[in-house]
Amino acid sequence: EDFTNYSDAVNYTITGIEPGAGITVTTEKAIEEYDNLAGWELEQGSTGAMVTELGKAIDNEDPIIVTGWNPHWKFAKFDNLKYLDDPKGIYGGEEVIKTIVRKGLKQEKPNAYKLLDQFQWEVEDMESIMYESAENDVAIEDAAIQWVQNNPDKVEAWTEGVEDVDGVTVELVSTPWDSERASANVVAEVMRQKGFDVTITEVDVAVTFEAIATGEGDASLAPWMPITHQSFYEAYEDGFEDLGENLTGAKIGLVVPDYMDIDSIEDLKP
Numbered sequence: 001e002d003f004t005n006y007s008d009a010v011n012y013t014i015t016g017i018e019p020g021a022g023i024t025v026t027t028e029k030a031i032e033e034y035d036n037l038a039g040w041e042l043e044q045g046s047t048g049a050m051v052t053e054l055g056k057a058i059d060n061e062d063p064i065i066v067t068g069w070n071p072h073w074k075f076a077k078f079d080n081l082k083y084l085d086d087p088k089g090i091y092g093g094e095e096v097i098k099t100i101v102r103k104g105l106k107q108e109k110p111n112a113y114k115l116l117d118q119f120q121w122e123v124e125d126m127e128s129i130m131y132e133s134a135e136n137d138v139a140i141e142d143a144a145i146q147w148v149q150n151n152p153d154k155v156e157a158w159t160e161g162v163e164d165v166d167g168v169t170v171e172l173v174s175t176p177w178d179s180e181r182a183s184a185n186v187v188a189e190v191m192r193q194k195g196f197d198v199t200i201t202e203v204d205v206a207v208t209f210e211a212i213a214t215g216e217g218d219a220s221l222a223p224w225m226p227i228t229h230q231s232f233y234e235a236y237e238d239g240f241e242d243l244g245e246n247l248t249g250a251k252i253g254l255v256v257p258d259y260m261d262i263d264s265i266e267d268l269k270p
């Protein structure tokens with residue numbers, strides 16, 4: 001048996017996540033652009049199912065190729081994962097996560113705008129909430145509240161010059177991944193402490209951008225750029241204001257266990 005023929009073993013299938021994810025769109029593009037991926041398929045489902053499949057494969061030392069990203073706790077849970085090189089640069093290099101707000105927010109809710117504009121944190125901050133939730137079975141909401149309590153210096157920087165308010169509503173629109181659930185819940189908690197009445201609505205990537213562009217939602221901390229959500233961003237960019245990065249050092253790509261003897265997307269056989 002030829003164990004180096006991973007393509008056959010995985011049935012020419014990449015194990016993906018939700019159909020609406022940016023990484024799903026990007027991977028469809030990779031399948032088109034890499035000649036050696038002609039005839040390959042992206043199996044779509046959910047992040048949970050992907051992680052389950054990945055865990056099973058690793059238990060059996062079976063080959064598997066998944067759509068992966070950082071920050072995510074799978075890299076801590078499985079310490080043997082690697083990104084495949086992407087010589088065509090389809091998945092880009094460094095990704096950042098941005099804050100976008102609806103037009104008019106600055107005039108109508110200046111203190112909310114100021115806080116959102118000042119929010120920015122590090123990969124390690126976001127990961128600590130995700131790990132706490134995944135490893136200790138703590139709800140992201142609770143892990144986020146705990147993080148806010150443990151990080152007064154950061155909270156102080158984000159709230160500098162922000163006045164207390166009395167029940168001003170803020171509608172945060174977010175995507176359903178742990179990374180964005182962490183940022184949304186942290187910012188929501190900090191805003192609540194300043195007197196805002198905050199709701200978080202979790203929707204698809206496309207709906208996130210649409211909601212901010214139409215003014216249905218006030219803000220989102222969820223856009224991954226410049227590659228992951230590029231098509232959504234460009235479709236709606238006339239309708240929102242971009243407040244810049246809230247996190248740098250994110251990444252997306254194709255991920256495999258390191259017992260697989262390949263390094264590049266181009267090593268996959270057609």
Ligand code: PBE
Pocket residue numbers: 017020021022023024069175177179180205224228252
């Ligand atoms: N992700 C996590 C999302 C954004 C955050 C990379 C899975 C995606 O849209 O692909």
